[in-house]
Structure formats: structure tokens, C-alpha cells
Amino acid sequence: MPELKVVVSIKQVPDVDELRIDPVTNNLVREGVPAVINPPDLHAIEEAVRLKERYGAKTIVITMGPPQADSALREALAMGIDEAYLISDRAMAGADTWATSYTVSKAVQKLGGADLILFGRRAVDGETEQVGPQTGKWLGLPVIGYVSEIKKLEKDKIIVTRTTEFDEEVIEAPIPTVLTMLEVANKPRQPDILSLIKAKTAKITVWNKDDIKAEPDKIGLAGSPTKVIKVQPPPKTRKAEIIDGRKDIEKAAKWFLDKIFESLKEDESTLKEYVKPKPKVKVNGEIWVYIDHIGEKPNRASFEIMGEARRIADLMDTSLSAVIVGGEATKSLIDETFEYGADKVYFVETKGFDRYDNEVYTRALATVIKKYKPEAVFFPGTKNTRELASTTAIEVNTGLIADCTNFDVDDKGVLLSTRPDFGGKEMSTIICPKHRPVMVTVRAGVFMPLPRVQGRKGELVREEIDDLFTRLKVLDYRVIEKRNILAEADIVVGVGRGIRSPENIKMAEELASLLGGVVGVSKPLADMGWYPKERQVGQTGTTIRPKVYIALGVSGAVQHLVGILSSRKIGAINLDPSAPIFENCDFGVVGDIFEIVPKMVELLKKKEVS
């Protein structure tokens, strides 16, 4: 068997732990922030080194970036990678994921291909999760995103476990193949000093655009279908109401509990009524929403997005259509989709594929997009659809804007998509000027579905896909029963360094259990081993979206604030009135958690509040 060849593609990013927000301008402070390897990429590097140790392999690391990205490559070498290549050219600057994945694919080709190409599941700055799958598509290779375990590697095939929010599949694929690795796959090693020294003096090959034979009109800003037209600080959406709880503890505890229950009462499950906006322009293509599903079960996020897509369609004076890809079982989704507001439903039948398969679904979706030429396609931001949108965008040759949270249409009819960078510390507004359709993935939980109208009908268009070839073989499948409880809890009690010792976390646990919530912790606590890592709230932990988040002794570091951004309401108790958490909450008490929390527990037990 010829030697296995593993390529890892990494990115250098600013250290998110060091990022600060200027409280006056609300701008991201980049000054003095060190550059590091994108943390999820460390898991891809680690996996490559483990493959080398397990099977014997030649391992190569590549990165597209400025000359200073050299240090990231050396770090990968220190971890045990054999060779490093820096793909660097001024003409590559400003690339979006389409142009970046094209460039990376050309570099892989220049290397003579590889048996396995590994990526981290996402970069913590842009968080698009697109470059890995898109590179695979450029290379024409199978793509398996979100790999939690490489189970087995044989002469011509690989068996991996792929884990999404909802399910887990064991997949067999022929090699060469492209994988994006989840952080749970392994624990990256700390290189020893001798490896660091060796890496420091190792040779790094630098390739420019001509070396990798990249077409100049496909790289960098010029080659990118999407353009960033505006970057601004996020709007301050929370108006904090802060009281001093240092004198009257009982009053503060009562007030805080009242606020918690108030937050829980507000029911915002659907839009109460939809007011049709005046059209700004008239476009010819339709607005499409991709309906994500697991078999016959729809993902509610798809209907949320239809609420917003309806508004965009009306602004563009066009119709709102939904597209469902799937087999026999998924036909049941059609009626519900009409009831949530679709004018038209495209049912693209892939016989035998009720569940998502990247190869089959990409082909199916691309076929109808090419045939019906929509103006825009909206995808809910789940793992499966983000992967599907990525590969489809390359197939239909258009730009893809990830994880949007806000949309508008300008007077010329251009769709303006706004998305958070650095987990929401900066908002970028992005357009896709020349390519159609504009494709966007949309963050779940941001928009609300239209009121459901029972019996509402529309036009149904059926397509059947004959070519059902796939290189991905599902060997085992299961729905995840015990999901990430932190991500799905309605009430999260967050604990920060103010808790002082691990024993004191019991106090938060008691409060959480009385409220029916769960406990999460800030990064320092998880790092110190005071609480399990899977309970870490924040950008590098779990991003939560509860109805109410209660921050106890949490100062509010940027990376923590990012993780709680989508909470409907945030309450905070902290002794330090200048703690950043108070700038980012809805209600807060300046006071001692060791006084107020026990008082709240007491009140809850006595049932003096409800």
C-alpha cells in the first residue's frame, strides 16, 4: 500500500480570548491581539498526527494567508506534521469562502492531491463552516462534515462518525475524501520544547498564485462572489435595568426573581400578525426557502426563516417558494409548508433518501436551482443545511453568506444580508452583486414563523431526480436522544469566577433546579476543571439561546458575551458595578451572590414568589 497522504488546511485568526470591545465606540479592539491557529483547526492537526501514528502517513499542513501565518504553520509542525506550505499572494487578500476554497483546492492539486484532507469544523472569526465542504466540492471529492471520530481507515475507504445537532451516522466513504473535524474528536497535544525548536527552523514552502496555477479572476477580493459593504458594531439591543442590592438583600432577591418570571412569561413563538411591506422593486426570480428535515420531521427553523423570507419576497414583489428535497416520507411536509406561508412548493423527489445525503441532495437542489433560477435561496443554519448550502453554492457557481441575522432590500433591489463576525462582536453587511441566486444560511432562533393557516394551499411543482449516485454509505444511524442540554435549556444559570471555589457551584445548582434550569460556567472555571467542559458557555464552549440567562459572578469577557448573545433575556448579579456584564444584560443587581442567591433560594422554597 502506498504511503497515506494527509493534508490539513488551517487558518490563522486573532486570539478570541484576547479580543476586547471598546465600551464607548463598541468597536472590536484588534490592536495588540496575538494571532493564533484557529482553535478548531488544532483538532484537525491532532487527528492528522494520530493517523500518522496509527497507520503511517505523510502529513502536510497548508494555509492561505499573509506571510505572518508562517507562525501558525510552525506550530502545526511542532505538533508533528511533516511538511508545511504557505499559500500567500497579495492578490488572494479579501477572499470569501468561494475564492478561499478555490485557492485551497488549487494548492491541494499542486501537492498532487491527497488521500484525506482535514479541516477544523469552523473558523472562530468568520464562523461560516463553508471552506471545508466547498474545497471538497472544487476537488470533486466526497465531503463529510462534523466528524466526531475516525473509526477506521482501510486501503481505499474510511469509516467515520458524523455528529450533527440531531443525529449521528456512521459513514463509509472511498478515499480520497474531505473531512471537517469536530472538537470532540480529540484533545490536541502540547508540543514539547524540542519539537518547537525543530519547527522553528523547519523549511516552509511559500507558493503564490502562479505556483498553484490559480486563475486570477477566481481568487481574492476580485474573485469573490460576495462583497462586504459595511462593517459596524452590533446595535445595543438590551436596555439594562440595574439596582443596588447591597443594602436590602431581600428586596433585591425578590426583584430579581420577579424579573426572571416576567422573562419566562413573554411568549413569542409566532409573529402575531404579518404586515405586508410595500414593494421596493420588482425582481423576476422567486425567493426560495430550503426546508430542512430529518425524515418526515421538519426542522422548525425552516418555518422561522419563511417568516423573514416572506417579507423579502414582498419587498421584491415576487413569490415565496419553498423547496423540499427528500423521499416518500417527506411528502408529508408539503401541506405544513403551505400552511406556514409558501406560495409555491418545489418537491424534489430523491427516492430512498428521506434523510440528508450530501451528494444526492446537492445534486437535487442544484438541478432545480439551475432550472428555475430563483433570485435568492434561504437555508436554516443547521449543520446539515450549512454543509448542503456550501457544496450547492460551488455546484451552481454562486456566493454563499453564512449565518445571517438580519436582511433588507435596498432601492435597487439588492439583498443586504447582515451577519455577525467574531460571534457577534462585529456585524458585516454582505451583498452578492453578480451571481444568482444569492444564497444565505440563517441563524436559528432569530426570526419568527408566520401564523400557521390550517388548510392553506399553493402551487406544487414536482421534480424527480433520477441520478441517485452517492459515494457516502451510511452503516449505522441513530437519533441523538440526550442532546446538548445547555443549548436547549429555557433557563441557564451561568457561574463565573465570582463563585470563588468549586464547592460553591452547588448554590447555583440549587437555584437552577428550583427554577427548572441548568448550570453553565464561564471559560476560566471549565479550564480549571471546576465543572465539566461540556457545560462551558461561550464562543469556545456552547452558544446558548435560553429564554433567560442568569449570570452569577460572571464579569462578561467577550468570548462569554458572544455565547449568551442569543438569550432572550439576561439577568446578572455581580459585586463589581463596572463589570461588562451589566452593559450587556436586561436586568441586574449590584450585590454579593453569596447573599442574594441564598435569599432567592429561600424565597423559592417558601414559594413566596411565582
Next chain:
Amino acid sequence: MKFDIVVVGAGPAGSSAAITAARGGAKVLLLERGPEPGSKNVSGAMIRLEDFSSVYDIASIPIERKVKNVDLILLSNSNRTRISVNVESNLATVARLKLDKWMAQQAEKAGALLITKTTVLGVEREGNEYKVETDRGEVRADRVVLAEGVNALVSMKANIRPDLTPDHAVQTVKEVYSLNKDEVNKRFGFKADDEGVSWRILGIDPVPYAGFLYVYKDAVAIGAGIPMKILIKRKITPYTVLDEVKERLGFNELVKGASLREYSAKVIPEYGFPSWKACSGKIYLAGDAIGLVDPLTFNGIGPAVASGVVAGKAALESYECSKYESELMKNREVRRVVNGRPLVKELIEEENFKYYVKTINDLLHGWVYSDFSKVKLDTSKLLKHLLLGMGVFKS
């Protein structure tokens, strides 16, 4: 792996030692515990460019602003005196992160190998060489330079120097406020983007302190240093003192609308070499690790560079300890620090410090009102300190 010389700490002393030794042809490993050189540094600094010119190519030195004036401000209970001194020589403000990175890069260019994120845990002699133990495993070297800063754990573990006592330390705190460049120019009345100012503040309320203000390109740093002994005795935190300084100077008005970018604390040694050894076997100590901070101006970077160069040369040529220590003493920068200490020790006595700030204030206010009745001159004290002061100026 074996090196000729391992330098611990990539600050001004360490990088200067590494650059000197590497230029002399030695195989040098420079170890830094922070993710980047300068990332563990907190001094908001004013430097003299000539302190760098002997070893560094200062054409590329990353300065923030050229200091055109140094204002000396004396604050006694009710009076305030402000003296503005124009500056002819090359004084500049610098951001340590950029400056330290630049120095380390020059050391790398000279051939030293820089490894960051690595903490040295101890140095032990084994035969004719040293075993340098780190949190990532060990390396070996013939000679070692310890430029590990004021909190010199390795030097202390190796019993080369004792711990610093509160009697010999000044606790400083600093805050940096972000403002955009144009606002800085407007508020300080600068005509050019590279024009700057520094303040030196001496005050006695609520406790004796020495304060400073530096103006960076797009930020203002303010800080105060208080003898640790006084902080302990009076049970007061340095931030209380800094708040008082800010209040007295109307600082909050000056940086209105700016945001606090960073705050930090650092201990400044007022004691060290030659009372402490600077060497043991082939281990040479330099910079803050042997207390080389000019106690009158808080300038630690100049003496660190100077002593680092001497240590680099010592390591390169494998000096005996006696030779290293005598070479250190021959250095003008080092001598200035050493000779200044007796005077400073006297001055930081609470009573003396108060006396001077008050007396100078009273003298100048008396001069303004032509009434010197409030001024009380203690001639024996003056004479003693004058003599000590002459010792400083002689060097």
C-alpha cells in the same frame, strides 16, 4: 538539545543579551513564557532612543510619540506646582508589546532562536553544562542568562538572589485609555501626530506617591507608584491612590469619552545588585531580575538593555562572576541606578517625601506671593540628601 547560551525572558534585557551573544556567533535559545514577547509586560514606557542605539537598528524602532515636554507636577495638600521642561534629546513613548516584539525580532535576525509560550521552571548545573527545565521539557546550555523580570522565580530557586521585601519595592498601577489620534492631539494641544508629552507627578495625599502620564498615539496612560511598605502600613490599595491622582489632575475630564483599554500592576524593585549577586557559575542575571530600575525616573528599560548587553557579552565570552559584576559596575546606566538607591531610600521614607513635596511647593508659592514665612528649611536633612544626590550626579 544543546545550546551555547539559553536566555530566559524575551524582554529588553533578554533580547539585548540574545542579540549580543548571537552576533558574537553563539548558538542562542531565547525563551519567553508569554504568547509573544511583550505580552507579559505592563510598563507604560518612556524611553531614550540612545539607550538602544548601541545594539539595535533604531531606524525601525516602533515609537508612539516623541516627547517634546516633560511636565513635573508637585501636589501637596492644597498647593499644586507644575514645571514644564522642554526636551532636546530623543525621548519617546512606546507601547511595550510593539517594542518588545521588535527587539526580539532583531535578536532573531541576529540568529537567536526565539521560543514563546514556554516557562522555565529551573536551572541546574550538571557537570560542565546547565540543564534548563521548562514546562515543555528540558534543554541544555553551557551558559545561561536569566532576564526573567522582577518576579525572578528561577533566580530565587537557584539561590542566586533573595526575594524582594516590601521595604525595597514600589507597587505601581497603570491604566490605559483609548482615544483616537485626533482627539489626543486636540486635548493635549499637539500640532503633529508624533508629538507627545509626559508628566511626572509627586504627591503626598493620601500617601506619598510618584505618578506618571504618558501619551501614546491613540491612548493615554496614567499610573502611580507607592512604596509597598506604605501601602501595607496604611492599608490602602494603589487604585485608591491612582483615583486620587486622577481626581487632582482633572484626568477624567481629559479622557472624557475614552474607554479603559487595559489596567495592570507591576512591582518596581528599589534594591538589588550589587547588594545581591548578579551571577553564579555561568549564570548571568540582568535587568529587573537584579533590580536595575532607575529609582528616580522609573526607567527600567535603559538599564535592562545596558545590563542585557553586558550579560550577553559575558555569556559569549564565558566571564567569571567577578568579571561580570565588575563589568556591570563599569556600565554608566547600571551605576546610575546603583548610586541613586541611597538617595531614593531616604526619599521614599514617608516623612522625607512629604517634606520635600511640601517644601518645594511652599517655596514656589512663597516666591509667587513674596512670603516665605511658611517655608521651613531643615538644613541637616537638606545637606544629607544633597550629598547623596551628588553621588548620583557624579556617576
